[in-house]
Amino acid sequence: MTLPATHQLVRADGSVLRYCLYGPADGHPVISHGGTPSSRWRRPRLVDAMERGPLRVLAYDRPGYGGSTRRFGRTVADVADDTRSLADAYGWAQFGVLGGSGGGPHALACAALLADRVTRCAVVSGIRPAEPGTPPRDEADERVQLAETAAAILANVADGGPEAPDEPEPFARDNPDAMARLRATFVDDIDGWIDDRLAFVQPWGFALEAIGVPVGIWRGTDDPFVPADHAEYLLAHIPGAADHVFTGGHLPGPDVYAEIFAWLAAPSVH
16 A cells, blocks of 8 residues: 555644545545554555545544644543544534544543534544542653563564554565554654553543443454453443444454444434
8 A cells, every 4th residue: 555645734823733534535524543652644454444435534643643743741632622623624514533442532532522523433442541549650751661662563573573463464574654654653753652641541531421422332352452341441431332342352354344434424313
C-alpha cells in the first residue's frame, strides 16, 4: 500500500491536528481514535477493510502524536473538542466514533460529551478507568520507560520481527510504509504516548453511566494486553452497551472489522 496523504486542521490558537482520510468519500462519517501509541497511518489489513467498507473514516493524531501539536496536561475528555473541530471542518453534523485499545476511552468521551452528534460508538479492546486512588504517573519516568520499550520494539523489527505481535506481515524492516508508521509512532516523538498514559490514571472527565448513544464493545478471547475485566467493567457501567466477543487477540481480523464498520453505519435512534 501507499501511505495516504496527510491533511491538517489549524485551530484558532495556532495548534495543529494532523489526520488522514480512508474509505469511500460518500461513506458514513466516522472519526477514529487510535490506540496508545499509534498514528494517523493505519496498518494494511485495517486500511483494506476501511476501503471496502461503508464508512468515510477520519483517523487523526491526538495532540503530541505525529505532527499534532502537543497539549500538555490534556485529559481524556479534552478529545471531544478536537473531535468536534474535525467534524465541523467537514460539515459532519453527525458521525460515529471508533476507538481501539487506548483510543477506546477517547471514543467514549465523545459519546458522553457530544451526544447530540455521535450516532454510534464502537470500542475495540478498550481499557477501563483506573481504580480510585491510583497514583499519578511521573512524566520523566514515563519518558525513560517508553523510550526503552520503543527501542526494544524497533530492535526486534531490525532483527526481522513483525511490526506488531498480532501483525501477520513479518518483515516490517523491508517495507518502507511499515517503517514510516513505526517511526511516526516510536521515533519522531513519544509525547502523545506519554500524555495518554498520564491521562488514563487521572479522572477521565465524564461519567460512563451518562452515555446515552449506542455503544458496542468488541473484545478478543485471547488479548495479551487488555485483561477481560476491562470490557466487563465497561459493559457494567455503560447503559445498554452491547458485548461482541471475537476469537483472537488484541485486534480483530478483516471479517470482524467488516462487522464493526457495518454496525457503525447502521441507522441509530437515541
